[in-house]
Amino acid sequence: MDLNGKATIVTGGARGIAKGIATAFVKAGASVLIVDREEDLGNATAAELSQFGKVVFMPMDLSQHDQLHLIVDKAVAEFGKLDTLVNAAQASAQEMFAKQTREQANIAFDTGFWPTYHLMQAAYPHLKASKGSIINFGSGSGLSGMVTQASYAAAKEAIRALSKVATNEWGKDGIRVNVICPYAMTPGVEAWSQAFPDQYAASLAQVPLKRIGDPEADIGAAAVFLASDAASYVTGQTLMVDGGQTRAS
Template sequence: MKLKGKVGIVTGSASGIGKGIALAMAKEGAHIVIVDVNEKKGKETLAQVNEHAEGLLFIKDISKKENVYEIVSSVVEKFGKIDILVNNAHVSKQAPFSETTEELLDLSFGTGFYPTFHFMQAAYPELKKSQGKVINFASGAGLDGQVTQTSYAAAKEAIRAISRVAANEWGPEGINVNLISPIALTPGVEQWRENAPEMYDAMINRIPLRRLGDPEQDIGQVAVFLASKDSDYITGQTIMVDGGSIKLR
């Protein structure tokens, strides 16, 4: 029960990596606030979270700043504090660099970068009180410059940049800010595996550990570590949870 009594917000947690993190943290005793736009899947995740700890569900469009502040205010009213902030939600569309439009950039920044930025600012007063933990998300798309990922890579690297700034500024106040760069078997990847098995196998063969991460058992457990006291002396770092695909120097 490493997170017993803690209160954590996890965005994009109705399914995939976000759900895996929400369940992993709930099983360690944390009260989890699920934030998503998918009501059906959000309610399913809430029911699973409630088997282990108290959960709370918000079906909100977090690309709108006012919704972010409303969620933070409601969480504090309900639980009295915020200990953990996990900014996982992000939507983007792929396109070659020469065909990437401002609309595609706006989609990626509007659903990934700006919600991360706004949640961090909105939750900062509470994180300062609790000496809390922020977990943001990077991606190999940005670190490695993956083709057709211009808008996604740009937003993810922007998130890495503000995370490092916040780590430096908030460190003296006892707030840790770190990032996870994952590769995981999400529902979207499972569908892609069915539609393009040869491409999927080729991807697996490029991963040293020869498998994709499990959202709860692999990604979720690292998130638990970063949210717990075990990581108190780690901040401003990008943790690669990708089976060894990228080695940072």
Template sequence: MRLEGKVAIVTGGAGGIGRGIALAMAKEGAHVAIVDVNEENGKKTLEEVNQFTEGMLFIKDISVKENIETMVSEIVSRFGKIDVLVNNAHASKNVPFTETTMEHFDLSFGTGFYPTFHFMKACYPELKKTKGKVINFASGAGLEGQVTQASYAAAKEAIRAISRVAANEWGPDGINVNLISPIALTPGVEYWRDHNKEAYDAMVQKIPLRRLGDPEQDIGRTAVFLASDDANYMTGQTIMVDGGSVKLR
């Protein structure tokens, strides 16, 4: 019960990596506020979370700043505090660089970068009180410049940039800000695998550990570590949870 009594927000928590993190934290005793736009999956994940602890579910569009401020207020009203903020939600479209438009950047920054920024600002007063943790998400797309991912890579690297700034500015407040850069076998990847077996197998062969991460056991457990007191002396770091695919220097 490494997170017993703590209160965590997980955006994009209804499915995939977000669900894995929500469940991993709930099993360690944290109250989890799930934020997503998928009501059906959100309700299912909330039911799973409630088997271990008390959770909340918000079906809200996080591209709207006012929604973020309202949710933070409601979470504090319900649980009395915020200890952990996990900014996992992000949507984007992959197209070649020359076909990338402002609409693609608006989608990626509107669902990923700006909500991360607004959630961090809205939660800061509470995180300062609890000496809390922020866990943001990076990607190999930005670190390696993967093809067809200009808008996604740009937003992810922008998130890394503000995370490092916040780590420096908020360090004296006792707030830790770190990032996870994952590769995981999410439902979306499973669907792609089932329809593109050769491409999937080729991708796996490029991963030193020869598998994709499990959203709960691999990514979720890393998030639990970063949210726990065991990570109190880590901040401003990008943690690669990708089977060894990218090795930072």
């Protein structure tokens, strides 16, 4: 699964699953543009990963939707092309659905769905030229209807639906679009485990492999596969990288 010569954007890449993906990509030979709103952390992550290859950091608040095309412009300016777009960034507010507000729901869509939507559109001509791929992120919480995750689950399922449409419309252009639904130890999962320990314990008990995934070794490796030529005939798929927690149909 060689990514030498490939140019990649990873949103939210300063920490968590997205950092694991950025790490796996650069170690596989890709040039990576990390995008994150946390400038100090992003610069530190880029400096850390630069020992493995070319990594550039771009600070950006993904909720500024009219500015998102600048991310694609930056990647093309730095690398000369774009081969892979990884839409991994996401924020959300956890609340029981009956109590959830529109403002809380907007967090999930403004940081996850709409950035995915706009970045896919901005990246399209470049991915068409490179016969590239898009890796979006869904969630088992959308497939299973996890409590307290109404807006997050809805945004993730909207991303999966958008990915299916793009698969059908852009396949003729040689663009592959796939979705990963991960379960890995991240700051968000750690915070969730502390806020809702009973839910966390029940969730872990449902994982057949009885462990939580590693952002780089597990989720990053799956993303590298989907971006590589080894997956040249794989598109329109939702890949559950969650230790068997959710069996998608």
